[in-house]
Amino acid sequence: MKWPITFSGRVINGATGKGETVKKAIAFLLSVLIVACSQEVEQSTSDSSQQVEPIDLILTNGSVYSFNWRAPDGDGNPATDAPYQSGWQPDAQAIAIDDGLIVAVGTNQVIRQMATAQTQIVDLEGATVLPGFHDSHVHIAELGQILSRINLIDVKTPQEAIDQLLKATKAIDLGPNEWVIGQGWDEGAWANAYPTKALLDKHFPNNPVLLKSLHGFAVWVNSAALGIAQIDHNTQPPIGGEIVKDLTGEPTGILLNRATTLIQNKVPDASNTEFQSWVKKGMQQMLKDGFVAVHQAGAETKHISAFQALNQAQELPLRTYAMLSARDESLAKEWITKGPLIDPSGWLDIRSVKAYYDGALGSRGARLLEDYSDRPGHRGVSGEGYGFDESLVEALMRRGFQVGIHAIGDAGNRETLDFLQKVMTDFPETRNLRHRIEHAQVLHPDDLSRLANLKLIASMEPQHAVEDKTWAESRVGSERIKGAYAWRKLKQAGTQMTLNSDLPGSDHSLFYGLHSAVTRQDKQSQPAGGWYPQENLTIEEAVRGFTIDAAFSAFHENDTGVIAKGKWADLTIVDIDVMQVAEKQPHALLTGQVLMTVLDGKIVYRKESFSED
DSSP, rough: OOOOOOOOOHHHHHSSOOOHHHHHHHHHHHHHHHHHHHHHHHHTTTTEEEESSSOOOEEEOOOEOOSSSSSEEEEEEOOOOSSSSBOOOBBBEEEEEEETTHHHHHOOOHHHOOOTTTTTTOOOOTTEEEEOOOEEEEEEHHHHHHSEEEOOOOSHHHHHHHHHHHHHTTOOOOTTOOOOOEEEEEEETTSSSSSOOHHHHOSSSSSSSEEESSSSEEEEEEEEHHHHTTTTTTTTOTTTEEEEOOOOSSSEEEEEEEEGGHHHTOOOOOOHHHHHHHHHHHHHHHHTTTTTEEEEEEEEEHHHHHHHHHHHHHHHEEEEEEETTTTTTHHHHHHHHHHHHHTSSSSSEEEEEEEEBBTTTTTTOOOOOOBBTTTTOOOOOOOGGGOOOOHHHHHHHHHEEEEEEEEEEEEHHHHHHHHHHHHHHOOGGGGSSSOOOEEEEEGGGGGGTTHHHOOEEEEEOOOHHHTTTHHHHHHHHHHGGGBBOOOOHHHHHHHHEEEEOBBBBSOOOOHHHHHHHHOOOOOOOOSSTSSSGGOOOOOOHHHHHHHHHHHHTTTTTTTSSOOOOOSSSEEEESSSOOHHHHOGGGGGGGGGGGEEEEEEEEEEESSSSOOBO
């Protein structure tokens, strides 16, 4: 049997960087593999030709990885039913979609027989089709804010930040007291030489300036902003915060951890309309970047209001899993009364809670069991000292809410594990709520197996490892670093994991996320061989982390995460075969582009026009 398979030079060249010989070789290899595995796929769709109702959409000529096979073992070895024989190969070519669901998956020949005159047929020209990607830890409105405001991500020096501010405000007629707000400077990279208010005062003497750091654990402000917040040499920081001061006791313009609220609470609140626009803009960007769902980590009252308003108006661009902010006490208590909101369609679930147990490693707020290696006598802050309300979080768990607790340091993680273990022991009904440790960044060896034993999910960011590598070891030393970003150790212990970006703190590109996971290298392929490469994930594990594992962490593994009949028709379509590229030329993952995003059976984004029959 022969099937019409076409490949675009764009797709093959993007994957290999070579010419026609490689293109033909890969085409032949793919066709051979599909012949070998097609009998089972065609058996599952053999009755599709009897379909009476018209099919909405058919995608043909794709390199489809369904991920509808068993998970790999703890060492990353593929299961025996995975389409892996000396390398990854697609296990299907075409997909039929109707009424938002996948109707059939199989070969071009079988699936095309399902088409009617009303069916939209899209020729994918050999593009790679993956289950729709989820980002399971985001701050979506902040992404929208950055897209609307001043983006300081990737600035290397304070002067570069000033240049960005001047460029962004040049065309704006700033009012006398109008705030200048930006975000993205790296608090970890700058921690040993923080800038001061003087540089901001020089260029913005009259306008308050607030520059949030990359991960939100520091702010850099000018004298005008300090004045509005009434912060001076007499001001004491809140518990869990630090106002950096000079030798004379005057605030320098840097506030860390919980002290950031002293300034941020003074910024005028956005209107409901403006806040909704940030949410929509952030989500629309995610669609362009290949994502079909997000988990909002820390949804305050304004987030919930925006999500509900957009959902009611059927204008929510992505499936949204909202994690209530435990810091918004009135909101948390309101939802203890209401109980979890579970949406079978997955458009808006409100059944999870985000709580903070300690601070960030970069700003030395993470709680460590022993002193910071680069700051003797200091161990960070945690628990009540960082605003963690045990009684409130326990009450939410008992009401049926999943909790995701931010824990970074080895002490922060241990104390979080102790807390969760106690609640689950005292109240057994809370055991199966798939509680999460957000970041699980530095773990003591004695605690590595506890997450699996307690059936907890490690919610981790591959990007953090490659972004933190330049300073992380200096914070914790050569021994403790072995338990940091320890993906393989956690996998070997049997821990369930979900992968995400913590956007906008990190570049949320799915290609960057996959590259970070499989190489432990930055975008410049450094360090050679990877940073502690024994902790690498395989490409299968990485893709699963953003798809089926992320779906599991939101209780939707029966609805999405794999490409199979009856699942939601949520797909991410890219121009390189990430499975093969990761094994043969992993740095080329960074060259990938999203070609199309399919959500609820609709093409919600396409980079360029695909041919239609």
